[in-house]
Amino acid sequence: MTEKVSSIMWFSLALQALLVLADHEGLCNSSKLATKLNSESGFLRKILSNLVKAGLIQAKEGRDGGYSLAKDPDQIILADIYSAIKSEPFSKGFLDVNDKKCFQPSSRDALCGLKNEMESWIIQGLEQKTIADLLSKS
Incomplete structure (x- = not known):
């Protein structure tokens, strides 16, 4: 099973790494990527491993x-990046009320529904954009 993470920071770093790779000719090693992204190469390699397993990079x-x-920038959909690195919804913990006794069951259900709806909005938005959409047009 692929090791995945839930941190939005990991999504951000994965996205930035893909943008650097899209602008880079040939192979780019993890050390050079880490320097460009101001990150540790060992940490970045964990993210890159998930992107390799998802078929987004080689x-x-x-x-x-x-x-x-592994694909043209216009074929890499941001939702695919999100899916490659997440194990829990982005909104997990944001409206976590299941253990809160101060809410009525109907309020907890409504907040859980909102949390699921928020996750759906995020994914729908990410499905509309590709790496190519984020690259400089100059």
């Missing part, structure tokens, strides 16, 4: 290895 191991996009 990796070549070895001394001359590195990462590159």
Whole structure:
């Protein structure tokens, strides 16, 4: 099973890494990526591993290895990135009221429904954008 994470920070870093790779010619190693993104290469490799498993990037191991996009930027949908790195909804914890005794069951149900609706909005928005949409048009 693919190790996934729920942190929005990981989504942000994955998105930024894909943008760097889209602008980079040839392979880009994790050290160079980490420097560009101001991140630790070991931490970044965990994110890149999930993107490789999702088929969004490809990796070549070895001394001359590195990462590159596995698809054209206009074929990488942001929702696919989100799906590749998340294990829990973005909104988890945001409206977490299941254990709160101060809410009536109907209020808890309504808040849980809102949380699910919010997750749906996020995914619908991400399905409308690709990496190419975020690249500089110059």
